[in-house]
Amino acid sequence: MNTKTILVVDDEPLSVRILCHHLRKEYTVIVASDGSQALQLAVGDTPPDLILLDVLMPGMDGYEVCARLKAEPQTASIPVIFITGLSEGADEQRGLDLGAVDFVVKPFSAARVRTRVRNHLELKSHRDHLEALVKERTAELLHKQHLLENLNCELEQQHLELEKHRDHLEALVKARTGELLLKQQQLEELNGELEERVTVEVRKNREKDTLLVYQEKLASIGQLAAGVAHEINNPMSFVTSNLRTLLSYSAIEQQYRSALEEAATAHCPAEVCAGLTRIKGDLDLPFIMDDTAALITESLDGAERVRKIVLNLKDFARIDGDGIVPTDLNDCVQSAVSIVRNEINSVAELELSLADIPSVLCNPQQINQVIANILVNAVNAMTTCGKIGVSSEYLTDYVQLTFSDTGRGIPADIIGRIFDPFFTTRDVGKGTGLGLSISYDIVKKHGGEITVSSEVGVGTVFVVRLPVSGPVETEKTPE
């Protein structure tokens, strides 16, 4: 059984016949007598599996036919065996160069041609098979490559997505870290602030405690002073009253003595009268009699001063009347001045200029305290003998007290701190630094204000303004 087709191309009918004769037993043989017919048959319905090609033919020779066959993809793979009378090596070489698989020289032996044809057909079939295999493998490989490429593509896609995720996560981590760092910083700042606040609060509380103790002390000193004043008041009343009686007694005695002297002059002998006059002179009686009245008057003066001091002391301490009451601030000034009068007198001349002012709703004991604190500070500020002035005046709704001194003044760098608790420029143990802080507190509680202006080397002015209507409702009942 043989399905292979051999195309015999030769212009010599004899050669064709011989070849056909030998090959027909095994193959289908088709014949072309010239080049162009050969080319037509090669691309015809039954394309040949092998071509036996004569070289020398009229028209198109075998070489050209071979060249055209090899140039055409459809026919390029058909093995071509040249069968020719040309026997030069160059001819053979040319044919092989053109792509022929073999070169058989005429006259040929039938067996050789058959063998060559069989071999080349086998070779072709092997080659076709191999090519098919290669094609198949190539297709498979291409398919696999395609799959791999797809896989690669997918992997790359996944890798890209992973990278995207990673970038996203990294950005998230970065953002969170930033947030956390910020929060940590904020917390640290808050912590610092809180610590600072606690420190400030602790300090304030300590200061408040000390202030309270100080105020308590002041109150008890006030109570003590009021108690002492009360105790002195009684004996002083009867001392004054007795002195007055004594003064009237001395006048009566004087009257009686004058009457006696008149009687003696009228009725007694001259020598008795002279004796009496001598005794009177020796005893310095006229002076004693005059001086007695003067002594009693002076003592009464003294007693009156003691009475006033006691009164002022009582006024100043006001043990019997603290709380908010209508008060004449001029009285407060007088009362405080009387308390520090001695200190003032030793360093300054006091000038009071008290105007007609309405009464102010206030706690007089506390206002006395404020005035006394300011006056004592003025005394302490004196370097040489100077002046301390206190004046009062009424401004709409307010009474204003102005305290001026010609002391050393307050340097600008500390003037902002003088109302701070415990701020003092006085020596250790002398100043508490609480006078102005307490005064500030008191004036503020009364709804008023206290201000200061000062020039170093010239003096200082403190101004206290208190509303006539007193502190606002909630503050009208201080503890």
Ligand SMILES: Nc1ncnc2c1ncn2[C@@H]1O[C@H](COP(=O)(O)OP(=O)(O)O)[C@@H](O)[C@H]1O
């Ligand atoms: N009239 C004034 N002249 C100069 N300095 C004054 C005067 N009043 C107050 N000061 C200053 O204010 C400081 C605080 O006064 P104060 O609170 O009364 O405390 P202290 O009198 O115990 O020092 C004083 O130490 C002083 O330096």
Ligand SMILES: [Mg+2]
């Ligand atoms: Mg003071």
